[in-house]
Every structure is written in C-alpha cells, then in structure tokens.
Amino acid sequence: xxxxxxxxxxxxxxxxxxxxxxxxxxxxxxxxxxxxxxxxxxxxxxxxxxxxxxxxxxxxxxxxxxxxxxxxxxxxxxxxxxxxxxxxxxxxxxxxxxxxxxxxxxxxxxxxxxx
Amino acid sequence: xxxxxxxxxxxxxxxxxxxxxxxxxxxxxxxxxxxxxxxxxxxxxxxxxxxxxxxxxxxxxxxxxxxxxxxxxxxxxxxxxxxxxxxxxxxxxxxxxxxxxxxxxxxxxxxxxxxxxxxxxxxxxxxxxxxxxxxxxxxxxxxxxxxxxxxxxxxxxxxxxxxxxxxxxxxxxxxxx
Numbered sequence: 001x002x003x004x005x006x007x008x009x010x011x012x013x014x015x016x017x018x019x020x021x022x023x024x025x026x027x028x029x030x031x032x033x034x035x036x037x038x039x040x041x042x043x044x045x046x047x048x049x050x051x052x053x054x055x056x057x058x059x060x061x062x063x064x065x066x067x068x069x070x071x072x073x074x075x076x077x078x079x080x081x082x083x084x085x086x087x088x089x090x091x092x093x094x095x096x097x098x099x100x101x102x103x104x105x106x107x108x109x110x111x112x113x114x115x
Numbered sequence: 116x117x118x119x120x121x122x123x124x125x126x127x128x129x130x131x132x133x134x135x136x137x138x139x140x141x142x143x144x145x146x147x148x149x150x151x152x153x154x155x156x157x158x159x160x161x162x163x164x165x166x167x168x169x170x171x172x173x174x175x176x177x178x179x180x181x182x183x184x185x186x187x188x189x190x191x192x193x194x195x196x197x198x199x200x201x202x203x204x205x206x207x208x209x210x211x212x213x214x215x216x217x218x219x220x221x222x223x224x225x226x227x228x229x230x231x232x233x234x235x236x237x238x239x240x241x242x243x244x245x246x247x248x249x250x251x252x253x254x255x256x257x258x259x260x261x262x263x264x265x266x267x268x269x270x271x272x273x274x275x276x277x278x279x280x281x282x283x284x285x286x287x288x289x290x291x292x
Binding site: 014015016081082083084085091092094 | 156157158159161162192253254256284285286287289
C-alpha cells in the first residue's frame with residue numbers, strides 16, 4: 001500500500017442490516033476522493049471476543065488509518081449492537097453521513113485528487 | 116402462550132405487561148390495536164419513532180390504541196432496562212402510547228417479532244391484519260408511516276388491508292442467551 005492510500009476498514013455485525021448500505025456509501029466516497037473503492041477491508045465481528053479485541057462499539061464501524069470516522073465517546077461501551085449515527089441535518093441514522101466519511105478520507109489522503 | 120407466531124388472519128396472542136406508566140396493559144376492546152416492538156438504542160427504532168408517535172396521536176380519536184413493547188435483553192443491553200425506558204419517556208415529557216416491558220421476551224416470541232421496530236396491527240377482534248415496517252424508508256420522515264396508516268384506514272373503513280405484510284427492517288431483537 002502506498003503512503004498516500006490509508007487503510008480503510010469496515011467492521012460489521014450480523015444483527016444490524018445497515019452495513020451493506022454503509023459499504024456502498026463508503027466505496028462511493030472512496031471513488032469520490034480518488035481512492036480505490038475495492039481497497040476496503042471488510043471484517044465481520046462475530047461475537048463478544050471479537051468485539052472486545054476490536055473495541056467495537058457497534059455496526060457498522062468505519063475506520064480510516066485506524067481512526068473512526070465518527071469517533072465514539074469515551075463512555076461508549078463495547079457492544080454487539082447497531083450504532084447510532086447523526087446525519088449533518090440532525091436525523092438519526094444507522095450509517096454515518098457520507099460527507100463525514102469523505103472528510104475522513106480526504107484528511108487521511110490529502111494528496112489524492114477528487115474525481 | 117402459543118409458540119407458533121400468528122400469521123395474517125390469525126388471532127393475536129394476549130399478554131399482560133407492565134409499562135413505564137406504572138400500569139399493566141393487555142389487549143382490549145379497541146377498534147384496532149397497533150403493537151410496535153421497539154427499543155431505546157436502535158437507530159432504526161429511533162428514526163421511525165417520531166412517525167409512530169404522530170400516528171398514535173392522529174388515530175387516538177378513531178379508537179386505535181398503540182402499544183410500544185421493549186423485549187430486548189436488558190442484562191446485555193442496559194440501555195433497554197426498565198429504568199432506562201422510564202427515563203426516556205420522562206425525558207420526552209410522555210408518549211401518546213404506553214411503553215411496555217417484556218422482560219422475559221415471551222411476547223416477542225409469541226408474535227414472532229424479529230426487529231426493532233416491528234409493527235403488528237390487530238383489528239377489533241384482535242386478529243392480526245398487518246405486520247411489517249411502518250413505511251418503506253426509515254431515513255425519510257415524509258414517508259409518514261404510510262404502510263401502517265394504510266392498514267389502519269382500511270380496518271377503520273371496513274376494507275381488507277391491501278398490503279398486509281411487509282419486511283420488518285431494523286436491529287435484531289436482542290434475545291437472552
């Protein structure tokens with residue numbers, strides 16, 4: 001992997017159906033920011049041990065260069081659950097705002113040209 | 116309580132459950148009853164919540180009773196504890212429907228509830244007439260619980276419910292181990 005291509009991970013849990021939408025939106029954001037949409041590392045969090053190891057606070061979780069695109073608060077418990085996101089217009093959502101995802105990608109790969 | 120969940124046209128299982136209002140609630144004599152399996156921490160349940168409350172208010176004077184039921188395992192998910200349920204309703208200044216606690220999950224199992232939310236509509240004889248999502252898009256408030264409202268309108272007007280079953284969409288119910 002080149003220095004300008006951050007590792008992008010999507011962690012998901014089967015009890016929450018939103019991860020496929022999140023993956024599609026993540027791939028679109030990668031393409032928008034000049035990164036490879038197929039470079040996403042997609043990993044299932046299958047149980048409590050996985051969740052503890054990953055510090056997983058809910059599905060889906062998207063990390064860019066190891067940083068959560070919407071970092072959870074310090075009190076957020078590790079849990080096999082669906083994550084609650086808030087879109088920029090204030091609506092509750094099971095997926096992060098695509099604009100937040102794009103911002104995280106651009107911050108991690110500032111030399112990439114948007115497409 | 117039956118272990119076979121009702122299909123459309125079957126009698127709905129009865130229950131007696133405590134609610135955050137301190138009362139115990141059961142099926143009654145209303146023209147229609149809407150049962151919503153929901154919870155405190157699911158983004159889908161939260162996204163649909165205001166639409167469901169609005170429907171409860173809009174249909175209250177037409178003899179429709181709404182009951183919200185939380186069946187999630189509160190030991191593993193403390194955000195769904197009875198105390199947390201009470202705190203949520205109090206913080207909202209009250210809801211137009213009671214919020215029932217299904218601690219042993221018998222009611223969710225009896226109905227075959229799968230997700231939060233999962234909506235069941237019963238007619239005046241407590242026969243199941245609709246089951247599924249409130250509308251087709253959790254992300255669009257203007258969808259306005261249209262599928263639920265269509266089912267209620269049909270029942271109240273003595274018509275068959277045109278679409279009696281849709282796929283419930285939401286977080287899985289958190290079953291006890």
